[in-house]
Amino acid sequence: MSEGHNSANVAGAQLRSVVERIENLAAEIKERQVDTKEIYSEAKGNGWDVKTIRQLVRIRAADPAKLAEQDSLLEVYKSALGMV
Amino acid sequence: MSEGHNSANVAGAQLRSVVERIENLAAEIKERQVDTKEIYSEAKGNGWDVKTIRQLVRIRAADPAKLAEQDSLLEVYKSALGMV
Amino acid sequence: MSEGHNSANVAGAQLRSVVERIENLAAEIKERQVDTKEIYSEAKGNGWDVKTIRQLVRIRAADPAKLAEQDSLLEVYKSALGMV
C-alpha cells in the first residue's frame, strides 16, 4: 500500500467529515426555518398580523435590552397596530 | 374581572408564545451558523481551500437537474455571442 | 490672524476637497450601477434570463487561467469524496 494512497484516504476522510458536518448543520438550519414559517402560519390562522409579528421580532432582536421587559410585549404590538 | 381583560391576557399569552418560539428557533439557527463557520475555519487550518469546499457543498445541495439546465442555458447564451 | 488658524483653514480646505472628490466619484458610480440595473431589467423584459447574463458577464470578466485552476481544484475535491 503506497504512502500516497494512505494520504489520499486520510485527506478524503477528513474532507468528507468536514462536508458532512456542514451539511448536517445546514439540514438542521433548514428544519428550523421551516418550523419558523409554520409558527407564522399558525399565528396568522389565529388572527395575528404576521407582518407586525415579524416587525416585533426584528425590534426585539435589534435591542436585546428590550427582552428583559417581557411585559412590554403586548404594548409594543398594540402600538404597532395603532391600538393605543 | 372583565371579559375584555381575560381576552387580553389570553391573546397576550398566545402572542408571547409565538414570539418566544420564533426567537428560540432563531437562536438555534444562529448557533448552527456559528458552528458552520468554525468548521470552515478548522478546515482552512488543515490546509483545505474554503472557497472550493463552499462550492462543493453548493453543488451537492443543488438539484442536479437545475444545475444542468442552468449550464445548458449558459451555453446557449455563449453561442449567441459566438463564444465557442 | 494666527498661524494655527491658517493651518486649520488650509487643512480644512484640503480635506473638503478630498471628501468632495470621493463623493462625486461615488455618485458617478451610483449612476452607472442604476444604469446597469436598468439594462438587466430591460433584458428581462425582452425575455432574457438575468441570472444567466450575470453568469456570462462574470465569466467574460474573469481570468480564464484562474477559472481553470478553480475548476480543477474542485475536481480534486470531488474525487476525494468519490464524486466521480
Add this chain to the structure above:
Amino acid sequence: MSEGHNSANVAGAQLRSVVERIENLAAEIKERQVDTKEIYSEAKGNGWDVKTIRQLVRIRAADPAKLAEQDSLLEVYKSALGMV
C-alpha cells in the same frame, strides 16, 4: 435564409448589446474606483488618516442631511481624531 437563422441573429445582436453595455458601465465604474483609491492614497501622502476619512464619507453618505452642514465637516473629523 431560414427564419430561425434570422431570429438567432436578432437575438444574438440583442444579447451582445446588453452584455456590451453592461461591460462598458462596469469599466467606467472600475475607473472611478481606481480614481477613488488614488484620492485616498494622495490624502494619505498628505498626512490624512485614510480610515477616518472613510468613516467620514460613510457617515455623510448615511445621513444626507449632514451634507448641508458643510461647515461641520472639519469638526466631525476632529472629533473622530479626539482633537476636540
Add this chain to the structure above:
DNA sequence: CCCTGAGGCTTCGTAC
C-alpha cells in the same frame, strides 16, 4: 499570513 472591512451578488419580504 491572518484578519478586518468594503463591495457585489443573491434571496427574501414587502409594497404597489
Add this chain to the structure above:
DNA sequence: GTACGAAGCCTCAGGG
C-alpha cells in the same frame, strides 16, 4: 406578479 429594498453570504484587497 413585478419591482423595490433590506439582509445575509461570499469574495477580495489592504493593513497589522
